[in-house]
Amino acid sequence: MSWIDLIGFGPNGRGGLLLWATLMTLSVTAASLAIGAVFGAGVAAAKLSSSRVARVLGDAYTTILRGAPELLVIYLVYFGGSQAVSAVGRLFEYEGFLGLPSFLAGALAVGMISGAYQAEVYRGAFHAIAKGEIEAARSIGMGRVLRFRRIIIPQILRFSLPGLGNVWQLSLKDSALISVTGLAELMRTSQLAAGSTRQYFLFFIVGGILYLVLTTISGQLFAAAERRVAVSFSHGLGRS
C-alpha cells in the first residue's frame, strides 16, 4: 500500500479521520478561547480592581497559570475534575470511576491557561483607552454601566485584537497536549494512525502540515480582522 492510500480517503485511508480530527482541534481551541475569555475578563477585572485582595488573587492566577507547564495544568483539570465527578457520583450511590469528558477537560484546561494570557491582553487594552474619552463620557453624565458599555468595552475589544490573535495561536498549539486525555483531536489521531500502520514519519508529517494550515489560515483571518478594525481608528475620533 502506497503512502497516498494511507492518507487518502479510500477504505484503508486515514484522510477522513484526519480531517475530522482537524475540525476537533479547531472546535476544542475555539471552546478554550471562549472559556478563556470568561476567565480572562474576570481576572483582568480583579487585577484592575481597587481591592487589594482581588489584585493579589488576580496576580496569583496569572503567575501560576503562565508559570506552570501546560501539561501539568491539563493533568490537574483532567484528574482533579474526574475525582470531583466521581465524588459527586458517590453521593448518588454510584460506586466506580466517572471520568470528566475529555473535550470538556481539555477545553477547560487550555481555557484556564488562555485566560491568564487573555487577562494580560485585556488589561493592556484597558490602559490603552485614552483617559480623555472616559472623562468626556463622565462630563456629559454617563453612568458607570453606560460608560462601560458604550466607551470601554468597544475599545477594549478593538485594542485587544492583536493580542487575542497571539493567544489563539498559542492555544492552537497547546491543544495538541489535550491528546493525553484521549480526545481524538489532530495530535492523538495522527499518533493512533502512526501506531497502527507503523508509518510514524508519514503521519506526524501530515499532522504537522495540517497544524501549519490551521495556524496560517487563522493568522491571516486575524490579520484581516485587524485591518478591518484599523479603519475605525483612522478617522481621528478625538484622539491625538
Place this chain on the structure above:
Amino acid sequence: MDFEFLASTFVTLVKAVPTTLALFGASVVLGAALAVVLVVMRTAGGPILSAFSRVYVFIFRGSPLLIQMFLIYYGLGQFAVIRDSFAWPVLREPYWCAVLALAFCTAGYQAEIIRGGLQAVPPREIEAARSVGMSGFLLVRRIIAPITLRAMLPAYSTEIILMVKSTALASLVTVWEVTGTAQRLISQTYRTMEVFLVATLIYLVINFIIVRLIALLEHRLSPHLRERPRISGEGRTVTSLETPHD
C-alpha cells in the same frame, strides 16, 4: 493539609529537577547556536539560504512542539538508514530526542528574537564604525552584537520561560523530569491538587531565578540607558527598551 505528604512529594519532585534543568540547558544552548546560524542565513545568506531560514521559522513556529518531538522520537527510528547510521546511539536515547526537538523548536523562535534585536541597531552606529575603519568580525563583535544582545533580552527572557515549561513534554517520550514524575505521583496517590501545587512551586522558583538572572544581565549591559536619580519626578517621560514580543 497534610504537610507530611507535601514534604515527601517535594523531595520526590526535587530529585527530578536536575533532569529538567539538563533538558533546559542543553536545548537552550543548542537552540541559540542554531538560531544564530539561521539569522546569518537570513540576513547575509543570499536568496536560497534566506528562503530556507524563512521556511524553517515558519514550520517550527507554526506547528506544536509535541508533534515535532514525536516526529524525531518515533519518526526517525522507522528508517533503517538512520538506525544503521552513526547518529543512532544519540537518536536512540529519549533524552537526546527531547533535547533535539526542544532545540529545533526554540531555534525558530530565538532566530526571530535575534532578528528583532538586529533591527534595533541604528545604521548610524554601523556607519560610524565603518568610518573609523572597522569591518567584518570586529564590527560585529564591538558594535552589532552588543546592541543586538541588549535590545533582544526582554523578549528573550519570555522565550526562556516558555522553554522551561516546554521541557515538560519530554515526559511524553519517557524522560522522567518534574512533570512526568508529578503525573506518576498523581496516578499513584490520586492527590491531584497537592502534587500540582508542589510541582508548580518548583517551576515558579526556577522561572523566578532565571528571570532575575536575565534582568541582572540587562541591568549590567545598560548603565548608559539608566535614568539619573530623579529630583522632582513629575513630568518626565520614561524611555523603555521593552520590545513587543510576538
